[in-house]
Amino acid sequence: MPDGTDTRGGAGAAGRNLLFLREEELRLAQDLLFFGYRDFTAGPDAILAEIGLGRAHHRVLHFLGRRPGLTVGELLSILAITKQSLSRVLTPLMAQGYVAQSTGRADRRQRHLSLTPEGEALERRLFERQRETVTRAYREAGPVAVEGFRHVMRGLMGPEARRALDRLGMADRPSVRAVPPQAPLQGKTP
Amino acid sequence: MPDGTDTRGGAGAAGRNLLFLREEELRLAQDLLFFGYRDFTAGPDAILAEIGLGRAHHRVLHFLGRRPGLTVGELLSILAITKQSLSRVLTPLMAQGYVAQSTGRADRRQRHLSLTPEGEALERRLFERQRETVTRAYREAGPVAVEGFRHVMRGLMGPEARRALDRLGMADRPSVRAVPPQAPLQGKTP
DNA sequence: ATGATTGCGTCAATGAAGCTGACCCAACCA
DNA sequence: TGGTTGGGTCAGCTTCATTGACGCAATCAT
Numbered sequence: 001m002p003d004g005t006d007t008r009g010g011a012g013a014a015g016r017n018l019l020f021l022r023e024e025e026l027r028l029a030q031d032l033l034f035f036g037y038r039d040f041t042a043g044p045d046a047i048l049a050e051i052g053l054g055r056a057h058h059r060v061l062h063f064l065g066r067r068p069g070l071t072v073g074e075l076l077s078i079l080a081i082t083k084q085s086l087s088r089v090l091t092p093l094m095a096q097g098y099v100a101q102s103t104g105r106a107d108r109r110q111r112h113l114s115l116t117p118e119g120e121a122l123e124r125r126l127f128e129r130q131r132e133t134v135t136r137a138y139r140e141a142g143p144v145a146v147e148g149f150r151h152v153m154r155g156l157m158g159p160e161a162r163r164a165l166d167r168l169g170m171a172d173r174p175s176v177r178a179v180p181p182q183a184p185l186q187g188k189t190p
Numbered sequence: 191m192p193d194g195t196d197t198r199g200g201a202g203a204a205g206r207n208l209l210f211l212r213e214e215e216l217r218l219a220q221d222l223l224f225f226g227y228r229d230f231t232a233g234p235d236a237i238l239a240e241i242g243l244g245r246a247h248h249r250v251l252h253f254l255g256r257r258p259g260l261t262v263g264e265l266l267s268i269l270a271i272t273k274q275s276l277s278r279v280l281t282p283l284m285a286q287g288y289v290a291q292s293t294g295r296a297d298r299r300q301r302h303l304s305l306t307p308e309g310e311a312l313e314r315r316l317f318e319r320q321r322e323t324v325t326r327a328y329r330e331a332g333p334v335a336v337e338g339f340r341h342v343m344r345g346l347m348g349p350e351a352r353r354a355l356d357r358l359g360m361a362d363r364p365s366v367r368a369v370p371p372q373a374p375l376q377g378k379t380p
Numbered sequence: 381a382t383g384a385t386t387g388c389g390t391c392a393a394t395g396a397a398g399c400t401g402a403c404c405c406a407a408c409c410a
Numbered sequence: 411t412g413g414t415t416g417g418g419t420c421a422g423c424t425t426c427a428t429t430g431a432c433g434c435a436a437t438c439a440t
Binding site: 072104110 | 415416417418419420
């Protein structure tokens with residue numbers, strides 16, 4: 001993998017002088033993020049277009065798939081959009097039976113959102129499409145690169161996004177609190 | 191930095207089994223790309239909003255800054271949008287004196303686009319803002335991670351984007367043929 | 381030289397996804 | 411009881427993309 005230097009920035013470019021990021025290095029990063037993100041979303045976008053939905057709907061499906069039971073307010077703060085923007089996306093999703101609402105037990109003002117079976121099926125379809133893209137990229141790049149990718153992407157985020165990410169990642173099965181990295185055979189949950 | 195394993199996927203997660211990308215790994219990738227890209231663009235977006243421009247304008251400024259003399263058609267194929275979408279962005283940029291046009295010498299149907307001094311200044315301002323974000327991320331992550339980041343991002347792209355990226359990156363000083371930026375002294379033509 | 385194609389510009393209409401400010405209701409809390 | 415919070419909604423606006431059609435000038439091929 002030390003040969004894997006066709007990233008065009010050149011092998012040593014990254015190792016040079018990180019305190020002053022050279023112009024070409026930044027321009028490359030801009031290009032990579034633009035093209036990469038665009039093509040990353042292209043697959044799901046195409047599927048969504050067929051059924052009259054868009055990327056914003058996908059995001060809702062994604063985060064609800066990740067954390068069923070999110071309240072409206074929590075979802076708003078993750079997406080960092082306005083209530084009205086979310087509404088325009090959420091209303092059709094509920095009307096078409098992809099998302100269900102339930103009144104909070106502890107606080108009956110809250111609405112907990114979750115995917116219906118249809119919602120789960122759609123989310124999975126989008127998920128599988130994206131899995132192809134990401135799996136290919138990960139496989140081409142190798143484990144070390146993947147680790148680096150994660151590290152850099154995380155670094156691009158502001159503090160709020162990092163916190164949101166951490167909250168999302170922990171407690172999928174709220175057993176350990178805080179990040180079970182692998183838990184492959186920890187007796188706990190499959 | 192070798193300890194830098196707080197990427198939350200866990201240190202060894204990436205090294206496990208890349209042929210079958212586990213669900214959690216992909217969900218993490220989705221999160222990272224969503225939050226990372228959003229915050230990556232947030233800085234320039236804020237500057238642009240002040241002067242009544244948007245992200246689409248930034249993209250044009252960026253690619254013209256990278257490759258002055260691009261023709262309209264080349265820019266279209268890089269951005270992968272329609273002529274009309276580009277027009278809505280390009281017309282104001284020219285009207286406000288950020289971008290200049292010049293008729294192609296070799297082929298007079300073509301319009302070569304480039305930044306005016308004002309355009310360069312604006313592009314640089316946006317650039318510097320983004321430099322802060324990326325420099326911070328790169329510095330936190332370290333050179334190896336950066337190399338990995340580039341590798342993965344490139345892997346996310348489809349073939350067309352890769353080709354566009356390669357064309358962009360080479361020949362900053364056009365010693366190598368490939369896109370005569372201006373065709374400055376081709377004696378031809380009246 | 382004629383005719384087709386190419387490069388660019390522009391018309392009109394549409395849609396997705398965000399924004400603002402205002403206002404309402406039900407529920408919670410002090 | 412009265413203020414705050416969580417959620418929903420109305421009206422109107424902006425950005426960025428889409429489509430299809432058409433025009434014009436320049437180039438290329440026959």
